[in-house]
Amino acid sequence: MPKADRWSSDEEEIVLLSLLPKPISHLDEGTYGVVWKARDNATQEIVAIKQIKFDSDMTKEGFPISALREIGVLLSLSHESIVSVREMVVGSTPDKVFMVMDCFEMDLQAAMKKGPGASTPFAQSEVKYMMRQILSAMAHVTSIARKYEHPARNMTQMVVTLWYRAPELLFSESCYGPEIDTWSIGCIFGELLIKEAILKGTGELDQIQKIFKLLGTPTDDEYWEQLWSKQGSTFKWKNNDSDLARTFAVNSFSATGQSYLSPDGFDLLSRLLSLNPKKRITAEDALRHSYFSCGVTEQVPMFYV
Amino acid sequence: AMIKRELTTKYSCFDAYLNPSDPNMITAGDRMKLVDWCYDIVDHCNFSRETVASAMEMTDRFLGMPSTSVHTARVSDEALVDPSKFQLLTIAALYTSIKISEKVAISSELFAEMCSHVYTVEEIEGMERILLIGLSWRCHAPTAHQVGMSILSLLLPYVDIPEETWG
Numbered sequence: 001m002p003k004a005d006r007w008s009s010d011e012e013e014i015v016l017l018s019l020l021p022k023p024i025s026h027l028d029e030g031t032y033g034v035v036w037k038a039r040d041n042a043t044q045e046i047v048a049i050k051q052i053k054f055d056s057d058m059t060k061e062g063f064p065i066s067a068l069r070e071i072g073v074l075l076s077l078s079h080e081s082i083v084s085v086r087e088m089v090v091g092s093t094p095d096k097v098f099m100v101m102d103c104f105e106m107d108l109q110a111a112m113k114k115g116p117g118a119s120t121p122f123a124q125s126e127v128k129y130m131m132r133q134i135l136s137a138m139a140h141v142t143s144i145a146r147k148y149e150h151p152a153r154n155m156t157q158m159v160v161t162l163w164y165r166a167p168e169l170l171f172s173e174s175c176y177g178p179e180i181d182t183w184s185i186g187c188i189f190g191e192l193l194i195k196e197a198i199l200k201g202t203g204e205l206d207q208i209q210k211i212f213k214l215l216g217t218p219t220d221d222e223y224w225e226q227l228w229s230k231q232g233s234t235f236k237w238k239n240n241d242s243d244l245a246r247t248f249a250v251n252s253f254s255a256t257g258q259s260y261l262s263p264d265g266f267d268l269l270s271r272l273l274s275l276n277p278k279k280r281i282t283a284e285d286a287l288r289h290s291y292f293s294c295g296v297t298e299q300v301p302m303f304y305v
Numbered sequence: 306a307m308i309k310r311e312l313t314t315k316y317s318c319f320d321a322y323l324n325p326s327d328p329n330m331i332t333a334g335d336r337m338k339l340v341d342w343c344y345d346i347v348d349h350c351n352f353s354r355e356t357v358a359s360a361m362e363m364t365d366r367f368l369g370m371p372s373t374s375v376h377t378a379r380v381s382d383e384a385l386v387d388p389s390k391f392q393l394l395t396i397a398a399l400y401t402s403i404k405i406s407e408k409v410a411i412s413s414e415l416f417a418e419m420c421s422h423v424y425t426v427e428e429i430e431g432m433e434r435i436l437l438i439g440l441s442w443r444c445h446a447p448t449a450h451q452v453g454m455s456i457l458s459l460l461l462p463y464v465d466i467p468e469e470t471w472g
Binding site for chain 2: 061062063065068069072088090
């Protein structure tokens with residue numbers, strides 16, 4: 001196991017700064033830890049180092065369960081569109097554990113807001129390229145995650161950032177699978193088209209209302225009737241029709257600030273954003289969708305180059 | 306390529322591990338007693354026995370393969386000849402395996418209590434850390450049972466194997 005002193009960073013806890021002329025930045029803070037940019041002193045490569053958070057849980061459960069599982073899954077993944085964990089590094093005290101990962105200039109959100117061409121919509125070919133990458137990465141994650149899944153296991157609903165959280169999770173569905181991720185991908189697809197998050201709820205209830213406003217209230221849907229009846233729900237939801245077609249114009253060249261969307265693209269978007277998780281398209285099937293086989297050829301986005 | 310990979314020292318197992326000809330070493334009998342103790346724990350908690358298989362896979366890999374650091378090498382060497390250290394290592398592996406595989410985790414305090422306080426919370430958590438470092442945090446390896454079932458699932462469409470013999 002390599003020692004932490006192979007890396008340089010301005011973060012004192014990672015130790016050893018000698019090689020860097022100026023501070024290397026704090027990149028981001030994820031659910032499980034802070035991410036730092038650092039230099040591998042052995043290879044001079046710039047890497048991202050994520051420090052695992054050790055909260056009060058540490059005193060009750062040893063190495064944090066969430067981190068243990070995340071590390072296990074990330075180490076199992078090997079895909080060109082997924083950031084790879086190169087190795088784990090330990091510091092001088094028990095709470096200093098770091099994941100060394102590939103470092104990228106920017107994430108997708110930064111690319112949308114600050115990358116080259118940020119002021120104009122993505123070309124359809126660029127959106128298609130990114131969607132294929134995201135879906136193929138998700139298909140890989142799903143295939144690996146099957147190894148770790150626990151049948152009929154009740155799980156927490158407090159997963160996924162609110163704006164990307166599937167509606168069934170907002171209604172406390174505790175038995176869920178990869179379909180919650182394809183919902184999130186649908187949200188990202190919409191976001192790529194208009195360069196703005198499509199469902200920006202301010203709380204769980206507001207999120208539900210925004211979802212039903214965009215996609216219509218699920219009426220005459222067996223899944224939702226069962227879920228609501230199981231929960232003894234007393235809420236009455238206002239009946240809305242789907243607003244998706246009005247929000248995402250098909251075959252439109254107007255200057256609405258939206259990327260061009262073919263009918264195939266709209267069909268894929270609506271299948272990803274299916275309110276019924278059982279009818280939601282899987283990542284594997286989405287990759288076989290005509291959106292990818294017909295129409296314009298995919299193109300590497302400008303910010304990649 | 307797989308054979309080549311298996312032949313590299315990285316994946317080879319120490320001859321000394323569970324070697325009956327060395328009287329100083331822990332034996333397969335010692336290991337078996339600990340497996341039985343682990344089964345008692347998981348049965349008591351209504352956990353899966355696969356969790357024990359996963360824990361023993363981690364223990365075997367930690368002791369049977371070259372260590373990644375001087376510190377883990379020292380702990381590994383000690384556990385190979387000291388039944389008490391071997392027991393602590395196995396307990397830490399079970400503690401970790403439960404966290405990875407089971408829905409409900411056991412707090413380190415309760416776990417120490419279930420071990421009749423033979424080891425302290427600090428000793429179990431300390432050994433967990435050493436185990437994880439020694440395994441480079443790779444603790445989701447398939448167990449022999451999972452490999453067997455995987456092979457069986459590939460064979461089943463082509464052969465007629467009675468269902469009662471699968472498990």
